[in-house]
Amino acid sequence: xxKYNVAIVGVGAVGIEMLRCLKxxxxxxxxxxxLARSDRIIxxxxxxxKVEAVSPEKFDNIEIALFAGTEGEKxxxxxxxxxxxxxxxxxxxxxxxxxxxxxVPLIIPEIxxxxxxxxxxxxxxxxxxxxxxxxxxxxxxKQFGLKQxxxxxxxxxxxxxxxxxxxxxxxAERVVEKNKGVYFDLIDKKVKPNPDIFPSQIVFNVxxxxxxxxxxxxxTEEWKTVRETHxxxxxxxxxxxxxxxxxxxxxxxxxxxxxxxxxxxxxEDIKSAIKDSEGVAxxxxxxxxxxxxxxxxxxxxxxxxxxxxKNCFWLWCVSDNLRKGAALNTVQIAEELVSSGLLG
Amino acid sequence: xxKYNVAIVGVGAVGIEMLRCLKxxxxxxxxxxxLARSDRIIxxxxxxxKVEAVSPEKFDNIEIALFAGTEGEKxxxxxxxxxxxxxxxxxxxxxxxxxxxxxVPLIIPEIxxxxxxxxxxxxxxxxxxxxxxxxxxxxxxKQFGLKQxxxxxxxxxxxxxxxxxxxxxxxAERVVEKNKGVYFDLIDKKVKPNPDIFPSQIVFNVxxxxxxxxxxxxxTEEWKTVRETHxxxxxxxxxxxxxxxxxxxxxxxxxxxxxxxxxxxxxEDIKSAIKDSEGVAxxxxxxxxxxxxxxxxxxxxxxxxxxxxKNCFWLWCVSDNLRKGAALNTVQIAEELVSSGLLG
Numbered sequence: 087x088x089k090y091n092v093a094i095v096g097v098g099a100v101g102i103e104m105l106r107c108l109k110x111x112x113x114x115x116x117x118x119x120x121l122a123r124s125d126r127i128i129x130x131x132x133x134x135x136k137v138e139a140v141s142p143e144k145f146d147n148i149e150i151a152l153f154a155g156t157e158g159e160k161x162x163x164x165x166x167x168x169x170x171x172x173x174x175x176x177x178x179x180x181x182x183x184x185x186x187x188x189x190v191p192l193i194i195p196e197i198x199x200x201x202x203x204x205x206x207x208x209x210x211x212x213x214x215x216x217x218x219x220x221x222x223x224x225x226x227x228k229q230f231g232l233k234q235x236x237x238x239x240x241x242x243x244x245x246x247x248x249x250x251x252x253x254x255x256x257x258a259e260r261v262v263e264k265n266k267g268v269y270f271d272l273i274d275k276k277v278k279p280n281p282d283i284f285p286s287q288i289v290f291n292v293x294x295x296x297x298x299x300x301x302x303x304x305x306t307e308e309w310k311t312v313r314e315t316h317x318x319x320x321x322x323x324x325x326x327x328x329x330x331x332x333x334x335x336x337x338x339x340x341x342x343x344x345x346x347x348x349x350x351x352x353x354e355d356i357k358s359a360i361k362d363s364e365g366v367a368x369x370x371x372x373x374x375x376x377x378x379x380x381x382x383x384x385x386x387x388x389x390x391x392x393x394x395x396k397n398c399f400w401l402w403c404v405s406d407n408l409r410k411g412a413a414l415n416t417v418q419i420a421e422e423l424v425s426s427g428l429l430g
Numbered sequence: 431x432x433k434y435n436v437a438i439v440g441v442g443a444v445g446i447e448m449l450r451c452l453k454x455x456x457x458x459x460x461x462x463x464x465l466a467r468s469d470r471i472i473x474x475x476x477x478x479x480k481v482e483a484v485s486p487e488k489f490d491n492i493e494i495a496l497f498a499g500t501e502g503e504k505x506x507x508x509x510x511x512x513x514x515x516x517x518x519x520x521x522x523x524x525x526x527x528x529x530x531x532x533x534v535p536l537i538i539p540e541i542x543x544x545x546x547x548x549x550x551x552x553x554x555x556x557x558x559x560x561x562x563x564x565x566x567x568x569x570x571x572k573q574f575g576l577k578q579x580x581x582x583x584x585x586x587x588x589x590x591x592x593x594x595x596x597x598x599x600x601x602a603e604r605v606v607e608k609n610k611g612v613y614f615d616l617i618d619k620k621v622k623p624n625p626d627i628f629p630s631q632i633v634f635n636v637x638x639x640x641x642x643x644x645x646x647x648x649x650t651e652e653w654k655t656v657r658e659t660h661x662x663x664x665x666x667x668x669x670x671x672x673x674x675x676x677x678x679x680x681x682x683x684x685x686x687x688x689x690x691x692x693x694x695x696x697x698e699d700i701k702s703a704i705k706d707s708e709g710v711a712x713x714x715x716x717x718x719x720x721x722x723x724x725x726x727x728x729x730x731x732x733x734x735x736x737x738x739x740k741n742c743f744w745l746w747c748v749s750d751n752l753r754k755g756a757a758l759n760t761v762q763i764a765e766e767l768v769s770s771g772l773l774g
Contacts, residue, residue, distance in 0.1 A: 238673075333636055372637070372639045388638060
């Protein structure tokens, strides 16, 4: 069995999860190279790993380069992905920079693995919020068509990077510390945020604004759910709209998804389509984000019909934003590349 | 100026807030009687108050009886509201027991104060989630008509009573305590919940199920948003549907509201209607629940149009669920009773 030289660029929350996914899934590794801003040693699950400062030459002999780059680390893939491609690597980029570019396949393997072959060196990994929603809706879309999607999200802080996750934790520690021994009614729940990470306090709060504001008053995150859905499903007639909200959860995004299908179908048809979907774990009981952490599936529950609107339904979907929403999906794309013989 | 004998039944989160609202708003009080399960002394904002065990006789001479009874204390109003009415009091009930009954006005003063006069002794206060949404939508409904509402909520734990609020706080304390000095990556975020209060952990988690399951897989909370909206707006043609979710916020509910109006209108018409609404504070910047605590207004922000669907819009509304969502609205109803001369 052929073994591959793989690089991971970025060793934050997503990069480390990429490393875990490669190990846990026994990816056929020859050499694994970890690249980031500076040389250092990191420990992951008790094992030490050498991290090297990224430079174009570090991609020599690399066959697959996984770029972790979340929004917070924008730039790494813009600077180095073309360098890696020039040296013969296929880049799979978790960042947002190339997702909507012509000639860059935007891949969720369960949905459009057939598009991987169209790449010209760079394959993009969709936004976490988009991935789990589309995995949940995939067979519904393919079987019945989708007319409209109305999404409200409950997004974990680790989606904004490891610093953001640590920031929520530290805010929780600070609120608890400063109110030690204080009678509940007199608790002061406010803490000063670190504005570089979150503009506002996130512990005991929610923030209905992820990313900057853009056309129509949508945030960049909200536009991602629209444009990436259109590209992945290859159907820009779907009327999709969203409100993306950060909640004080460390890992796993939750989504309240209301949707209308084109065909006339009943609730049982919808449930069957979901149960038959690749990558989905269906549940009658509500699934909570804390229970999805570290798991691979997209958990779908609370599937119900709107009694007042024909062909309209709700679902609640939860998934680990660092795994299926980022690292796992990227590694799955790498696996597809290998198994389809596209790497030669 | 005539002064009134007022009773508050229940001294949990809502009952105490009722007391505060009466004081802060200089309600024309003669005697104030606090009633609950047992005799005791409670301290509110540094002042001691005597609480008496509730019994039918305790309503003698009471002219207005405010029942705090949230879902957690179901029963008090069923048992004692008719007794209070029999003794000549007008009951304003914050609980859910009488809301949908024929002959019981369900009142949000900004919307339907004209219905107060229809009461036969009991006036009901709507559910917190319904109140803030309808205050936000009131003028939009009256000016342009509402075809559809799709609501996803982000509800604070104090909506489930003071015990629930304390429970979130204690869970936060326990998680912080048990991970003291633990490196972030090794933190164990799980805590055992008290299943009498929440079936699942709520700190660092969200729970997409408030109340029991009912017809069509809706929860009781979700049905409240539907049926109370129909009753308050006196229009059961509005296609309203919701997903109600508990989030780890102590006080103030947030709502992601998507709606379609009947008329053809633009974004500026919608914004104007909101700005002109009684009880609403409009903001261009996103308003967060922690900033709404202790305030009276319904804060509306992130008002935008859906670029793909005509006459469809979003708004984000935040309000203190214990004040406008419960105690304040109840006291406002009492004020209307007095000012309209309905108490004689």
